[in-house]
Amino acid sequence: MAPLHDEKAADDSTQRPISNILFIIAMQTEASPLVNKFKLAEEPDSVFPKGVPWVRYNGKYKDLNINIVCPGKDTTLGVDCVGTVSASLLAYASIQALQPDLIINAGTAGGFKAKGASIGDVFLASDVAFHDRRIPIPVFDLYGVGCRKTFSTPNLAKELNLKVGKLSTGDSLDICAEDEAAILANDATIKDMEGAAIAYVGHLLNVxxxxxxxxxxxxxxxxxxxxxxxxxxxxxxxxxxxAATKVVDFINGKSCSEL
Structure with a gap:
């Protein structure tokens, strides 16, 4: 299917200097180096609903206010709350509470060597889609895949020499035959467990x-x-x-339209 263009994110707000960045990161292991790099402090007075395990770090870096939010640990099993459900809930609540100018979903992913991915490569996603929402009914099938273009950042990609590829999202770490076929249909280079869900929320709320x-x-x-x-x-x-530090350094002092 043809990707949906995120036209809502291309309004006048893209002309203002970026001042408030929100990182959404699924695993504490992935978030900790950035928390330390930007010298952020955990916020004990949560802006989130009572009882949720979500964690927020906040601070200033150069001219930017930076928040890093993580879904935290499952209250029963003690593992990171990975996957689309936690990611979408956290994204929605964080946008409502923190009003970011820009969201960065940073994290790890699987990659396909047939599409040029190697261990340690860092990619910017050009498109996102789901590969495990199979609804074999006309039009609902397109909704299930949910393919859409991401916010375009050609200057950032060129300046930092980042690889660019399509991202496919599903709630399982492994791949069944049906998922593999859907990922191939999505023409994906990388695969994760949160991205397309966060893209959906960002599109809904115009971030x-x-x-x-x-x-x-x-x-x-x-x-x-x-x-x-x-x-x-x-x-x-x-x-x-x-890579994330270089991205933030590049963003500092720029508007979204300059990325």
Whole structure:
């Protein structure tokens, strides 16, 4: 299907200097280096509903107010609340409470070597779509895939020499045959568990979203995904930290239209 253009994010607000950036990051391991890099402090007085495990860090970096939010740990099992449900809820609540000019969904992802991805590569997503929302009814099928263009940042991609590719999102770490076929149909280079959900919320609430994804595992490689992900997580998070810092440095002093 043809991607939906995020026309709502291309209004006059893109001409104002960016002052308020919101990072949405699924795992604490992915967030911690950036929290330290930007010298952010955890906010004990939560702007979120009582009882949710969501965590917020805030501070100033150069001319920017930066918030990093994470969905936190599952209150029963103690693991990171990954996936589309937590991501979409957190994105909605954070936009309402913090009123960001720009969202950056930073995190790790699987990559396809057949599409040019290698361990440690950092990609900007040009398009996002779901691969596990199968609704085989006319028009509902297109809604399920939810393919849309992301907020365009050609100057940022060129200046930082970042790879650009399409992102496919689903709630499972592994891939069944149906998911694999859908990912191929999405022409995806990278795969995650949150991106398209955050894109949907950003589109609804008229906030531009960038997707910065570092490759931890090669989906079409010869190693089990879970094993390769855990093996590379810490090292790849360092690459993500460096790329995200460069992105924020580039953004400082610019409007969305200059990205």
């Amino acid at each position: 531009p979203v960038l997707f910065l994804k570092a490759v931890t595992d090669i989906i079409d490689g010869d190693k089990p995904t879970s094993e390769e992900f855990l093996q590379n997580l810490n090292a790849v998070t360092i690459a993500l930290d460096l």
